[in-house]
Amino acid sequence: MFLIEPYTAAAVCTSGSADVGIFTYTAGLNPLDLGDTNVKEGDLLILTYGENSLVDVGYGPGVYPIAYVSGNTATLTVSLTSGEDSSWKIVRRR
DSSP states (O other): OEEEESSSEEEEEOOOEEEEEEEEEESSSSOOGGGGGGGGOOEEEEEEESGGGBBBBSOOOOHHHHHHHTTEEEEESSOOOOOOBBBBEOOOOO
C-alpha cells in the first residue's frame, strides 16, 4: 500500500549518511513535513532513481526502512552509498 506517491519530488541524499531530505515539487522544491503525512518509523522509503535505487539492503532494490522521522528528514536504518538525489515513494510495511 502506497502511503505517499508524489508525481514530482526529490529525495536529497548524502553519501555515507542515513539522513534523507524529502521534498515535493509544486511551483518549486518544498520540504514535506513527514509528520503531517503520517509517515512512521518502520515505513519503507523507495528510491526510484540513481545509484541508491539499485542497492538491496534486504527489502529489494532501492527499498530502505525508515528508523526515525523528524520534519522533512527520514533517517534510514543504513547509510546511503551515493549522494545522488532521487525520486521517491513511501510505503507502509505490514
